[in-house]
Amino acid sequence: MKPLYHLGRYFLLMMRVFSKPEKFSIYFRQIIYEINSLGTGSLGLISIISVFMGGVITIQSAYNFTSPFIPLYAVGLGTRESIVLEFSPTIISLILAGKVGSNIASEIGTMRISEQIDALEIMGINSASYLILPKVLAAMFINPFLIIISMFLGVLGGYLMGVSTGACTSYEYIYGIQSFFIPFNVYYSLTKTVVFAFIITSVSAYHGYYTSGGALEVGQASTKSVVYNSILILIANLIITQIMLV
Amino acid sequence: MIELKNLTKSFDGRNVVENVSFSFYKGKTNLVIGESGSGKTTLLKMMVGLYQPNNGSVLYDGRDFTALSEHEKQGVRKEIGMLFQGGALFDSMTLEQNVKFPLDMFTQMTEAEKVDRVNFCLEKVKLMDKNALYPSELSGGMKKRAALARAIANSPNYLFCDEPNSGLDPKTSIVIDALISDITHEFNITTVIITHDMNSVMEIGENVMFIHQGQNWWTGTKDEILKTNNKELYDFVFASEFIKKVYKEKV
Numbered sequence: 305m306k307p308l309y310h311l312g313r314y315f316l317l318m319m320r321v322f323s324k325p326e327k328f329s330i331y332f333r334q335i336i337y338e339i340n341s342l343g344t345g346s347l348g349l350i351s352i353i354s355v356f357m358g359g360v361i362t363i364q365s366a367y368n369f370t371s372p373f374i375p376l377y378a379v380g381l382g383t384r385e386s387i388v389l390e391f392s393p394t395i396i397s398l399i400l401a402g403k404v405g406s407n408i409a410s411e412i413g414t415m416r417i418s419e420q421i422d423a424l425e426i427m428g429i430n431s432a433s434y435l436i437l438p439k440v441l442a443a444m445f446i447n448p449f450l451i452i453i454s455m456f457l458g459v460l461g462g463y464l465m466g467v468s469t470g471a472c473t474s475y476e477y478i479y480g481i482q483s484f485f486i487p488f489n490v491y492y493s494l495t496k497t498v499v500f501a502f503i504i505t506s507v508s509a510y511h512g513y514y515t516s517g518g519a520l521e522v523g524q525a526s527t528k529s530v531v532y533n534s535i536l537i538l539i540a541n542l543i544i545t546q547i548m549l550v
Numbered sequence: 551m552i553e554l555k556n557l558t559k560s561f562d563g564r565n566v567v568e569n570v571s572f573s574f575y576k577g578k579t580n581l582v583i584g585e586s587g588s589g590k591t592t593l594l595k596m597m598v599g600l601y602q603p604n605n606g607s608v609l610y611d612g613r614d615f616t617a618l619s620e621h622e623k624q625g626v627r628k629e630i631g632m633l634f635q636g637g638a639l640f641d642s643m644t645l646e647q648n649v650k651f652p653l654d655m656f657t658q659m660t661e662a663e664k665v666d667r668v669n670f671c672l673e674k675v676k677l678m679d680k681n682a683l684y685p686s687e688l689s690g691g692m693k694k695r696a697a698l699a700r701a702i703a704n705s706p707n708y709l710f711c712d713e714p715n716s717g718l719d720p721k722t723s724i725v726i727d728a729l730i731s732d733i734t735h736e737f738n739i740t741t742v743i744i745t746h747d748m749n750s751v752m753e754i755g756e757n758v759m760f761i762h763q764g765q766n767w768w769t770g771t772k773d774e775i776l777k778t779n780n781k782e783l784y785d786f787v788f789a790s791e792f793i794k795k796v797y798k799e800k801v
């Protein structure tokens with residue numbers, strides 16, 4: 305009963321979110337603003353995580369490839385594939401689900417309990433569309449760029465770590481990351497990213513929009529949005545992978 | 551004119567507003583008074599469609615608001631200005647952006663015209679030169695006044711004020727009452743004010759409804775209030791010994 309109720313209410317909300325906007329110029333301004341806050345706001349965190357994770361993946365690959373039959377350039381190849389296929393799109397999206405998701409849920413939740421959403425409604429504005437649509441579109445637009453940057457920095461972190469610890473040589477690593485490259489994998493990754501961006505923003509906005517009560521409930525909405533986001537991202541990951549890679 | 555017909559709203563099976571019928575007139579300051587918790591805010595929220603009434607209807611100059619679709623309601627709402635009990639200013643915007651917001655959304659004014667209008671409204675509520683401040687940088691009373699400036703920015707036909715002068719000093723209170731009254735008469739709009747401030751009632755109470763336990767208990771004008779022999783209204787008006795004394799001395 306409860307899941308169906310939430311599902312129904314979520315889809316009704318999305319129908320309001322994607323109805324015709326009142327004034328395009330204002331929405332455009334909001335989208336630019338959100339791109340800036342969602343995009344540049346997460347860049348630092350993503351960069352640091354990507355460099356470190358790239359480094360760790362490289363060391364672990366080298367550690368595991370002890371057989372003399374496996375050429376050392378496999379370290380570079382393995383690092384690239386791990387990062388492009390799974391680490392950047394999925395793990396970084398999970399991190400964004402925590403950072404951006406809780407932010408959106410608490411922002412919209414606070415607007416709800418302080419009657420700011422009611423104030424928008426009274427003015428004759430579709431509050432769902434005004435508040436949520438710019439965030440959804442901005443994230444779907446900017447997240448792929450964040451993920452591409454993350455991929456690049458992850459591979460770079462692997463190089464720095466691999467070469468400096470002597471896990472592989474510079475030549476082998478660079479040869480490795482250029483070998484057997486399948487462009488479709490990047491396409492697959494970015495498709496996942498866009499879907500995850502939609503989940504993160506719309507699910508957190510849903511939890512914030514239907515907050516009622518006070519500060520306590522805003523906190524709960526924010527926590528719930530992170531939990532649901534993470535679970536939904538993992539499920540979507542499985543489904544998209546099954547459809548696109550198998 | 552706004553007409554209420556048998557409005558009823560219950561929360562968890564308890565009637566918070568019960569069978570209220572009343573008319574708010576155009577060009578008059580219409581007051582809803584009553585104790586805390588008597589259902590005033592609930593009544594107002596039903597009138598603007600934030601709460602769905604369990605029964606009854608609200609007519610805006612003959613248009614049955616409760617029967618309209620969500621899209622048609624938006625049309626009526628563009629004619630409404632509302633001051634919320636807590637202000638409800640947008641946190642992420644400066645004072646100027648808050649007041650300008652309805653103009654951005656619904657008018658074709660040029661930027662210069664909008665800024666003029668914003669400054670005009672801010673001057674009315676005595677908040678000039680505060681344009682660049684954020685709501686978190688304002689005092690409680692200033693938030694109230696800013697919210698009033700936003701409510702009147704787009705020249706509404708219907709103005710709703712939920713306790714416009716709670717949290718204000720007596721002097722500013724009088725200024726705000728006078729402002730609301732002036733706007734009402736000058737632009738001939740329908741104004742509904744919720745208050746429990748007896749001073750306001752005596753200043754601007756042209757058409758008063760006293761709501762008690764969710765019911766329309768008494769209606770009349772400010773002059774009739776003082777002569778009332780309705781027990782609940784008398785207890786409400788003369789709750790303070792001071793007022794009782796002053797009134798007795800005057801008579």
Ligand SMILES: Nc1ncnc2c1ncn2[C@@H]1O[C@H](COP(=O)(O)OP(=O)(O)OP(=O)(O)O)[C@@H](O)[C@H]1O
Nearest residue numbers: 561566584585586587588589590591592593635746
């Ligand atoms: N959303 C709600 N859910 C349940 N009960 C509510 C809700 N809103 C109001 N009530 C109840 O309805 C009653 C009337 O509340 P309302 O806010 O209308 O009072 P009020 O007359 O505006 O009081 P005040 O002067 O203190 O603002 C209160 O007893 C309150 O507990």
Ligand SMILES: [Mg+2]
Nearest residue numbers: 590591635712
């Ligand atoms: Mg109230």
